[in-house]
Amino acid sequence: MIATFADLKDKVILITGAGRGIGKDISLALAAQGAHVVFNYRGDESKAMELKEELERAGGRATGLKFDVTDYPAMTKAIDEFTKTVGPISGLVNNAGISKDTLLLRLKPEEISSIIDTNLKGSMMVTQALSRNFLKAEHVSIVNMSSIVGLMGNPSQAAYAASKAGLIGFSKSVAKELASRNVRCNVICPGFIQTDMTDALNDKAKEEYSKSIPLARFGSTQEVANLTCFLLSRASSYITGEVIKIDGGLYI
Ligand code: NDP
Secondary structure, rough: OOOOHHHHOOOEEEEEEOOHHHHHHHHHHHHHHEEEEEEEOOOOOHHHHHHHHHHHHHHEEEEEEEEOOOHHHHHOOOHHHHHHHOOOOOOOEEOOOOOOOOOOOOOOHHHHHHHHHHHHHHHHHHHHHHHHHHHHOOEEEEEEEEEEEEHOOOOOOOHHHHHHHHHHHHHHHHHHHHHOOOOEEEEEEEEEEOOOHHOOHHHHHHHHHHOOOOOOEOOOHHHHHHHHHHHHHHHHHOOOOOOEEEEEOOOO
């Protein structure tokens, strides 16, 4: 079930890492509400074209922006070109993320850098690149995709957890800094959601994890998309600086 929020129609929203997983379903849910979905990707053009057509079929307007969130000049250029030709972006979902599950002892410095650069610095840089534009837009809402691991920690995920915990401090600061300009910023902390990221777990691990979840299952990308749409919409107009878990009760 896709929750509907009428005010998202024609809202211009950038989603990073929109090509698959949670980012793709957020894009589809927004398109279904008639939003202008500005989907970020870094893969091949033909897949981006397919996604654009899929989003338009779902009912939205769609524009692809190709950049890697760790490539600041390319990202700024793509965002500036879009805002100059189309107009201000009033919604942002910092969703692009990577994980590398390894014991701290084995974690290489370059792996730490790549996780922090993508998950934390990438989100900070996209937000910064858009911050001047946000002052011209109305009812701005930023949603940062963290993780329950950023709240509770997890063995073999030290760098990932640090990047996601950092995102929470960043989001609360942005919420305070930009509130007077009517810009809201909130955090979503998913638990286990069925995507390529969790498909990397073997069946036994999935079964074990499910046992520790009170709702006894992994969540769906559409469930995360519904929460994201709520936070982007004016239905959540008095919520900012908040950290919302969507984890089936895993971290109660
Ligand atoms: P996926 O691995 O399925 O997809 C990740 C997306 O991020 C892909 O579109 C990928 O692009 C993109 N991406 C990765 N690095 C970059 C980069 N440097 N620049 C631009 N795009 C990039 O992940 P999920 O959908 O599972 O996760 C989405 C977000 O949710 C992540 O931030 C993740 O940490 C978070 N999360 C997920 C959970 C889960 O259980 N799935 C739980 C908690 C949090 P490409 O296709 O080019 O690789």
